[in-house]
Amino acid sequence: MKEKATAFISELSERLKADLPAFDAHKKVMAHRKPVDQLGERIKSARQSAVLIFLYPHQSEWHTVFIQRTAYKGVHSGQIAFPGGKFELEDKSLEHTALREAEEEVAIPANRVNTIGRISSLYVPPSNFLINPYIGYDLERPEFKPEPTEVADIIEIPLEPLIGDHRLRDQKVRLSDGNVLNVKGFPVGDRLIWGATAMILKEFADIVEELKSPISLR
Secondary structure, eight states: OHHHHHHHHHHHHHHTTSOOOTHHHHTTTOTTOOOGGGOGGGGGGOEEEEEEEEEEEETTEEEEEEEEEOOOSSTTTTOEEOSEEEOOTTOSSHHHHHHHHHHHHHOOOGGGOEEEEEOOOEEETTTTEEEEEEEEEOSSOOOOOOOTTTEEEEEEEESGGGOSGGGOEEEEEEOTTSOEEEEEEEEETTEEEEHHHHHHHHHHHHHHHHOSSOSBOO
């Protein structure tokens, strides 16, 4: 298993150094969104944030972890997201932000995460955040623990069911203000990964789909 895991991480690390799918992947989820490099002056006032796409072997498959946010008075109340949050002045870098927030939210020890690169930044108009996604891994599954004021649930998902355009589904979602939207997203049981998180996930999934190394560690 370790040999297969090492081969996958090595190939993924190299792929992240090349051109990324970026907008081509994002528009499969939200076709009307403009790429970051076309936002002009608007992007200059965006608040910086970072998330961690954390990879780890579990039950002979590569997995990643999401959080379901707690209910609060905000546009992202109750939504599924990658661990992460806003850049703080004491953070050394956006990568540090991603690692710090992942440790705070789900108890992934920052010193155990091997970061191998990042994918494209994504602007979120409703909250005026520019999200910077980082990729990291550990060859052992940590003991996840939710931070109760921010995390309602921790969701562990194998990578395989997320790969391929056919994984996206059209569904209706009800927002915290009662409005209903028609969206594309990744069904996870009776829940849906949609919005910015689905766009980030789609770019990552498209990259993984290009790799020759198998996702399965069996």
